[in-house]
Amino acid sequence: EVPKALLPVANRPVLSYVLEQLELSNIKDLIVVVEGADAALRVGGWISAAYVDRLHVEVATVPEDVGTAGALRAIAHHLTAKDVLVVSGDLVSDVPPGAVTAAHRRHDAVVTAMICSVPVSGLSEAGSSGAKDKTKKPGRYNIIGMDPTKQFLLHIATGAELEKDTRIRKSILRAVGQMDIRADLMDAHMYAFNRSVLQEVLDQKDKFQSLKQDVLPYLVRSQLKSEILINGAPQGQQAKENGNDKVSYRILANASTPSFHELYALGPNGSAPVRRTHKCCVYIASNSKYCVRLNSIQAFMDINRDVIGEANHLSGYNFSAQNNIIHPSAELGSKTTVGPHCMLGEGSQMGDKCSVKRSVIGRHCRIGSNVKVVNSVVMNHVTIGDGCSIQGSVICSNAQLQERVALKDCQVGQGYVVSAGCEYKGESLARKEK
Amino acid sequence: MQFDDQGRVNKSKKRAVFNQPEAKNRVELFRHLPQYEHGSQLTDLESKFLELDSMHPAVYKVGVQYLAGDVTGGNARCIAMLRAFQEVINDYSTPPGKTLVRDLTAKISSYVSFLIECRPLSMSMGNAIRFQKSRIAKLPLTLSETEAKAALCNDIDRFINEKIILADKVIVRHAATKVRDGDVLLTYGSSCVVEMILLYAHELGKQFRVVVVDSRPKHEGQALLRRLLAKGLSCTYTHINAVSYIMHEVTRVFLGASSVLSNGTTYSRVGTACVAMVAHAFRVPVLICCEAYKFHERVQLDSICSNELGDSNDIARVPGRPDVNSMDNRTNEKNLQFLNLMYDATPSEYVSMIITDYGMIPPTSVPVIVREYRREYLLI
Numbered sequence: 001e002v003p004k005a006l007l008p009v010a011n012r013p014v015l016s017y018v019l020e021q022l023e024l025s026n027i028k029d030l031i032v033v034v035e036g037a038d039a040a041l042r043v044g045g046w047i048s049a050a051y052v053d054r055l056h057v058e059v060a061t062v063p064e065d066v067g068t069a070g071a072l073r074a075i076a077h078h079l080t081a082k083d084v085l086v087v088s089g090d091l092v093s094d095v096p097p098g099a100v101t102a103a104h105r106r107h108d109a110v111v112t113a114m115i116c117s118v119p120v121s122g123l124s125e126a127g128s129s130g131a132k133d134k135t136k137k138p139g140r141y142n143i144i145g146m147d148p149t150k151q152f153l154l155h156i157a158t159g160a161e162l163e164k165d166t167r168i169r170k171s172i173l174r175a176v177g178q179m180d181i182r183a184d185l186m187d188a189h190m191y192a193f194n195r196s197v198l199q200e201v202l203d204q205k206d207k208f209q210s211l212k213q214d215v216l217p218y219l220v221r222s223q224l225k226s227e228i229l230i231n232g233a234p235q236g237q238q239a240k241e242n243g244n245d246k247v248s249y250r251i252l253a254n255a256s257t258p259s260f261h262e263l264y265a266l267g268p269n270g271s272a273p274v275r276r277t278h279k280c281c282v283y284i285a286s287n288s289k290y291c292v293r294l295n296s297i298q299a300f301m302d303i304n305r306d307v308i309g310e311a312n313h314l315s316g317y318n319f320s321a322q323n324n325i326i327h328p329s330a331e332l333g334s335k336t337t338v339g340p341h342c343m344l345g346e347g348s349q350m351g352d353k354c355s356v357k358r359s360v361i362g363r364h365c366r367i368g369s370n371v372k373v374v375n376s377v378v379m380n381h382v383t384i385g386d387g388c389s390i391q392g393s394v395i396c397s398n399a400q401l402q403e404r405v406a407l408k409d410c411q412v413g414q415g416y417v418v419s420a421g422c423e424y425k426g427e428s429l430a431r432k433e434k
Numbered sequence: 435m436q437f438d439d440q441g442r443v444n445k446s447k448k449r450a451v452f453n454q455p456e457a458k459n460r461v462e463l464f465r466h467l468p469q470y471e472h473g474s475q476l477t478d479l480e481s482k483f484l485e486l487d488s489m490h491p492a493v494y495k496v497g498v499q500y501l502a503g504d505v506t507g508g509n510a511r512c513i514a515m516l517r518a519f520q521e522v523i524n525d526y527s528t529p530p531g532k533t534l535v536r537d538l539t540a541k542i543s544s545y546v547s548f549l550i551e552c553r554p555l556s557m558s559m560g561n562a563i564r565f566q567k568s569r570i571a572k573l574p575l576t577l578s579e580t581e582a583k584a585a586l587c588n589d590i591d592r593f594i595n596e597k598i599i600l601a602d603k604v605i606v607r608h609a610a611t612k613v614r615d616g617d618v619l620l621t622y623g624s625s626c627v628v629e630m631i632l633l634y635a636h637e638l639g640k641q642f643r644v645v646v647v648d649s650r651p652k653h654e655g656q657a658l659l660r661r662l663l664a665k666g667l668s669c670t671y672t673h674i675n676a677v678s679y680i681m682h683e684v685t686r687v688f689l690g691a692s693s694v695l696s697n698g699t700t701y702s703r704v705g706t707a708c709v710a711m712v713a714h715a716f717r718v719p720v721l722i723c724c725e726a727y728k729f730h731e732r733v734q735l736d737s738i739c740s741n742e743l744g745d746s747n748d749i750a751r752v753p754g755r756p757d758v759n760s761m762d763n764r765t766n767e768k769n770l771q772f773l774n775l776m777y778d779a780t781p782s783e784y785v786s787m788i789i790t791d792y793g794m795i796p797p798t799s800v801p802v803i804v805r806e807y808r809r810e811y812l813l814i
Binding site for chain 2: 024025026027096097098099101102103105106247248251252254286
C-alpha cells in the first residue's frame with residue numbers, strides 16, 4: 001500500500017503540498033521523518049526524484065508506533081537551530097509558515113501552534129462510512145481556550161480524550177482573567193518549538209508519545225508553573241547578570257504591556273519575579289486561507305474536491321476554459337463530457353458517452369463507455385468496464401471494475417477486482433491479505 | 435521624506451520590504467506624514483517572516499515588535515534596536531570582494547529603512563544610528579574581521595551603558611535632590627526616567643505623593659501607576675481633562691521627553707505641552723528629565739512640521755467598551771477625518787529646568803550641550 005504521505009491529492013502526493021509551501025517560504029533544509037522502513041524508502045525515493053535541486057531533504061526512519069514525540073527524540077541530535085518548525089506531512093494549506101514563526105519570535109514563546117477552523121463537512125470517524133450512521137455523531141472535536149487577545153493558548157484538549165467534562169487550570173484562569181473557549185477550531189499540526197525546551201521535555205518525560213496529545217497539553221498546562229529551564233531566560237536568573245543588564249532589561253520590560261505571564265510571575269507586591277513562566281502562543285489561520293488535514297477518508301475526498309474546486313491555487317495547475325484540467329495525452333471518446341472541477345491524468349482513456357463530474361482521475365486509466373463518475377477519486381492504472389456508475393467513492397491504483405458495477409460511497413482497495421453487475425453501497429472492498 | 439510628494443512615495447514603495455496600503459481619509463494639514471491602514475500591516479509583515487533572506491531575524495523581530503506596539507518609549511526602542519544590531523554584527527561575515535566598512539554600513543542602512551517602514555524613528559534612535567555608522571566608518575583598516583566585530587559590539591555596549599544607563603543614574607541622583615518632604619509631584623504618561631526618579635526618592639525615605647495624569651487612547655499612565663503602587667507610593671490618578679483642577683495641589687511637575695531641540699523646545703508625547711502650560715499658569719516649576727543623547731540640533735516651532743500619526747481606529751474605539759461604538763466604521767466618511775497625533779512640542783518658556791546627565795541646565799543651554807559634547811562621543 002502506498003504510504004499515507006504519498007496519497008495523491010489532485011494527482012500530486014500530499015507531501016508535495018507541504019514541501020512546496022516550505023520551499024516558498026525559503027526553508028531549504030528539511031528533515032522528513034517516516035515511520036516504517038519501506039515507507040521511508042518510497043518517500044525518500046520520491047523526494048529525491050522530485051526535489052533534487054530545490055530542497056535539501058534528509059529522510060529519517062523511525063520504527064513504527066513511536067508516535068510523533070518518539071520520532072523527534074530519534075532525530076534530536078540533528079536539530080541545531082534555536083527554534084524548530086514541526087509540520088505534519090498530511091497538512092494541505094496555504095498559510096505561510098512565516099506567520100507562525102513570526103508570532104513565535106515576537107513573544108519569545110516556547111511553543112506556537114497553528115489553529116484553523118474545522119472544515120465544513122466535519123471530521124468523521126476514520127473508517128466508518130456515512131451510510132451506516134443514522135444519528136449524526138459529532139465525532140472528534142477539539143476544545144481550545146485562548147485569552148481575549150487571541151495570542152496565547154490557555155487550554156487545549158482533543159476530542160479523543162473528552163468524555164463528559166474537561167478540566168481547566170484555575171491558576172491560569174485567575175491570572176488571565178478572561179478565557180474564550182471555542183469548539184469550532186482545530187489544531188492544524190504546524191508547531192514552532194523552542195528547540196532546547198523541546199529537547200528537555202522529550203528527555204525528561206519518557207512516556208510522552210505524541211506531540212499533539214502529550215507534549216503540547218503539558219506545555220500549555222504548566223505555563224505558569226514552568227519546570228523547564230529556558231536558555232538565557234531573564235526571569236529568575238537575573239541575579240547572575242550584572243547591574244547594567246538588569247537595568248536595561250527592566251527598561252525594556254517596563255516599556256511593553258506586560259502579558260499575564262509576567263504579571264503572574266511577579267511577587268506579591270510586584271517585586272522581582274518569583275515564579276517562572278513560559279508562553280504558549282497560538283496563530284489563528286484566517287478564514288481566507290485554506291487549511292485541512294488529511295486524516296480520514298472523508299477528509300481525503302474533501303481535499304481532492306477542494307483542491308480542484310475552490311482552493312485551486314494550491315494545485316498549481318493551469319485550468320482550461322471549462323475550469324477543469326485535462327492532460328493533453330488523455331483521450332476522450334465521443335459525446336463524453338467532463339464537467340468543471342475535474343481532473344484527468346496523463347494517458348487516460350475514456351470511452352463514449354461518459355460523464356465525469358467533480359472527480360479526479362489518475363494516470364493511465366482505462367474507462368469504458370457509458371460510465372458515470374461523480375464526486376470520486378480514481379487513482380492510477382485503474383480499469384473500469386462499460387456501464388459503471390461510481391459515486392462518492394475512492395478507487396485505488398490497479399483496481400479493476402468489470403461491467404455494470406454501481407458503487408456508492410465505497411472504497412476499493414489496491415488491485416481489487418469487482419465482479420460484473422455488483423452493487424455496493426458504503427462498503428470497503430479490499431483484497432484479503434494472504 | 436515628505437509624504438505628500440507622490441513621486442518619491444512611489445519610489446520608496448518599490449523598495450519597500452512589505453506592502454502597506456495608505457490610509458485613504460487623511461487630514462489635509464498632515465498629508466506630509468505617513469499614515470497607513472493599520473488592519474493588515476501586522477499580518478502582511480508576519481507572513482513574510484521567512485521569505486526575506488536579506489533581513490536578519492533579530493531585526494525582523496524588533497520590527498514586528500514596533501509595529502505591534504509591543505515596545506514603546508524612546509529608551510526601550512533604542513536599546514532593542516541596538517541589541518538587534520549587535521546580533522547582526524556578531525553574525526556578520528564579509529562577502530568576498532567587499533570591505534567590511536562599506537558593506538556593513540550598507541546593511542545597517544537597509545535594516546534601518548526596514549525599521550522606518552515599521553514605525554518612524556524617534557530622534558534618540560536617529561542619534562544612536564548616526565553614532566553607530568560613525569564608529570563603523572572610523573574602524574582602522576588594519577583590524578581583522580573578528581577584531582573589528584568585537585570592537586563594534588563593545589562600542590554598542592559602551593553606548594548603552596554610558597549614554598542610557600549611567601545617564602539615567604546621574605539624572606536620578608540630580609533630580610532626587612529636587613524632591614522635598616511634603617511635595618506633591620505630577621507626572622504625565624509613562625517615562626522610564628521619571629519612574630526611576632520617583633522610586634529612588636521613595637527609597638531615600640522622602641515623604642511625597644504622586645499624581646499620575648493619563649490620556650486616551652494609550653493610557654500609558656496605568657502601567658506606571660501599577661508599578662508605583664506596587665512599591666508603596668501613594669498615588670492619585672486622573673485624566674488630562676482634569677489637569678487644571680488638580681494643578682493647584684501640585685508642587686512640582688516632572689516630565690519625560692522623546693527629544694529636546696536646539697531652541698529649548700521639548701518634543702514628547704502629545705499632551706505634555708498641555709500639562710506644562712497649565713503648570714506654568716499655576717506657577718508650578720516644570721522639570722524635564724532627558725538624557726543628553728536625545729538632544730538634537732534641529733529647531734522646531736510647532737508640532738505640525740514633524741510628527742507621527744497613529745492608528746485612527748484607536749480614537750474611534752474605547753478598549754473594553756464595545757457598546758461605545760458610535761464612531762466605529764466611520765473612518766471613510768467624507769466629512770469626518772480622524773487625527774491621532776503621537777507627539778507634540780512644548781515651548782521653552784513653559785520649562786523651568788532640564789535635568790540631563792551633564793547637570794541641571796536651563797532650556798537655553800541646550801545648543802551649548804549639543805555643540806560641546808556631541809562632538810565628544812564621536813571621537814572616543
